[in-house]
Amino acid sequence: MTGGDTAATRATVGGTAAAAATAGTTTWAPAVIAPPSAAARAAAHDRLAGLATPAGAWGRLGELAVWLSACQDRCPPRVPAAVRAVVFAGDHGVTVRGVSAYPAAVTPAMVRTIVGGGAGISVLCAVHDVALRVLDISVDDELTGVPEAVRAHKIRRGSGSIDVEDACSADEVRRALAAGAAVADEEIAAGADLLVSGDLGIGNTTPAAALIGAVLGLDADLVTGRGTGVDDIALAQKASVVRAAVDRVAPRVGDPVDLLAAAGGADFAAAAGFLVRAAERGVPVLLDGVIAVAQALVADRIAPGVAAWCAAGHRSTEPAQSLALQALGLVPLLDLGMRLGEGTGAVAAVPLVRSAAAILGRMALLADVLA
Numbered sequence: 001m002t003g004g005d006t007a008a009t010r011a012t013v014g015g016t017a018a019a020a021a022t023a024g025t026t027t028w029a030p031a032v033i034a035p036p037s038a039a040a041r042a043a044a045h046d047r048l049a050g051l052a053t054p055a056g057a058w059g060r061l062g063e064l065a066v067w068l069s070a071c072q073d074r075c076p077p078r079v080p081a082a083v084r085a086v087v088f089a090g091d092h093g094v095t096v097r098g099v100s101a102y103p104a105a106v107t108p109a110m111v112r113t114i115v116g117g118g119a120g121i122s123v124l125c126a127v128h129d130v131a132l133r134v135l136d137i138s139v140d141d142e143l144t145g146v147p148e149a150v151r152a153h154k155i156r157r158g159s160g161s162i163d164v165e166d167a168c169s170a171d172e173v174r175r176a177l178a179a180g181a182a183v184a185d186e187e188i189a190a191g192a193d194l195l196v197s198g199d200l201g202i203g204n205t206t207p208a209a210a211l212i213g214a215v216l217g218l219d220a221d222l223v224t225g226r227g228t229g230v231d232d233i234a235l236a237q238k239a240s241v242v243r244a245a246v247d248r249v250a251p252r253v254g255d256p257v258d259l260l261a262a263a264g265g266a267d268f269a270a271a272a273g274f275l276v277r278a279a280e281r282g283v284p285v286l287l288d289g290v291i292a293v294a295q296a297l298v299a300d301r302i303a304p305g306v307a308a309w310c311a312a313g314h315r316s317t318e319p320a321q322s323l324a325l326q327a328l329g330l331v332p333l334l335d336l337g338m339r340l341g342e343g344t345g346a347v348a349a350v351p352l353v354r355s356a357a358a359i360l361g362r363m364a365l366l367a368d369v370l371a
């Protein structure tokens, strides 16, 4: 089975959510997500079984190749050549509650560091030939002097402290969803065949935990982790903040867009819009840590079926990330004890995706070897 440009051919599928938001309307219609190709999945499964290896020898790498085939509607899959990562940066008002081990001033400083090429994500992207972009969606700083393109999608400065107030307004969420969708369109127009969404923003593991706790109905103690490395006292304080946020937003979990305003923020909404749009366009995504997975969980509620276009790059040390991955039916590729964010755990897994595609496409078949 061969397929054409799945991104282009699927561009006409769905499209409602991004189109409505881009047009600046006040509604966010649920997008229609077509599933990855069942026929390509079956063909890839058969081809994997026929490779010159003992049956099942490639383990999870084989499953990854089958998933990629289904996403590309093509067997064997192409080796992803245009991997593109976007870091959505935003500050979180909840940092005033002492939920992070680091001050909020780190956020704009790290935006500048990504721009300068010295961040963890910068280095991984450079070594793995991944295009990288950072966007200030809601950083609490003017970021004067950074390239205008970095600030082109800015929605607001910071967010409300989610234990006592909404992170942002419904209108800001709609604009952020539209911005994220537009950014996905830009990345796909630039040729992306695999996307990564990264996060940046001191305090953002708190809204991530709150969103996961709210959506999955889990107790704050189960979903709260140490983030940048808070001590036991701050961890207890963080759990109480997560509990207050989950209790406050619980009546609104049925409306995932509203939930982004209540407990996420503009940066979370932009990333969610990016994920929804990638799935609508049929472009696979590698997920990173707890923030990206929280955003994917909400994106999959906004547009059921988003998760089928996602693979989990790694397991982070945040407990909520594992719980959300399980709920999404995703098994992480790497488990390195990483807890950084920025998209690093996803980009670290890019060589695995390329390996999986190459194995399925280039290996000899056992039948030919024995002929």
Ligand SMILES: Cc1cc2ncn([C@H]3O[C@H](COP(=O)(O)O)[C@@H](O)[C@H]3O)c2cc1C
Residues within 6 Å of the ligand: 099, 100, 101, 102, 106, 107, 110, 199, 200, 201, 202, 203, 204, 205, 206, 226, 227, 228, 229, 340, 341, 342
């Ligand atoms: C220097 C530095 C670089 C980072 N890069 C990503 N994060 C990550 O850690 C923060 C979230 O953890 P918490 O909720 O505990 O604040 C976010 O900035 C996230 O992107 C960083 C954090 C720091 C300190």
Ligand SMILES: O=C(O)c1cccnc1
Residues within 6 Å of the ligand: 205, 226, 227, 228, 288, 289, 290, 291, 316, 317, 318, 321, 338, 339, 340, 341, 342
């Ligand atoms: O799970 C993550 O991605 C994570 C953990 C700690 C800090 N920032 C991100």
